[in-house]
Amino acid sequence: MGELITNPENLDWKKMNNLIPAVAQDYKSGDVLMLAYMNPESLQQTIETGLATYWSRRNGLWVKGETSGNIQLIKAIRVDCDEDALLLEIDPKGPACHKKDDAGNYRKTCFYRRLGGEII
């Protein structure tokens, strides 16, 4: 016995102008890769295609990896208690970040810096 959410319309879209933060986590390693936003349209497309699709305030609908090939396959979408945040369990087909490390490779996670400390 437990709660289910079967409809994205149950989410609290009103809190932030139709946007909900979505955290992408590598379902195998547990690494948190990025945080971006979804609107109802991008969430619907994510569900239908199985590909993480965000909403960029600057560029609109954004299929992650559409040009780079670094897509994020959805394994599960989780919802928090307040229904105002999403956790995407994904299988990343490449680095999440557009920034490169010193060796010239794209960084796997966008969270590659530490506040007040060294890169680990």
Next chain:
Amino acid sequence: MGELITNPENLDWKKMNNLIPAVAQDYKSGDVLMLAYMNPESLQQTIETGLATYWSRRNGLWVKGETSGNIQLIKAIRVDCDEDALLLEIDPKGPACHKKDDAGNYRKTCFYRRLGGEII
């Protein structure tokens, strides 16, 4: 050789009215526990006290676990490439969520539900 961020003022506070989303992750298990927001004051207090301290639009400064005892000890604070999201690596001293499971125990993570699927 690498980038450092030594000052919270480098963060992009302007994007969302002085708020930045902060994702709390159990530094040992890798579980994503919750997402909340920080303003400069709550981040400063988090750094000074080593306790995750958020900003609630409803209730103001919010030391997580102040009344319940379920504090979150900060192990590291990570910053994303756009400097508009934080990842808190924490040592949780109790459940993150205020919701209970069917056995009456507080849930460890706020992300206990699945969109369109069963609780796992």
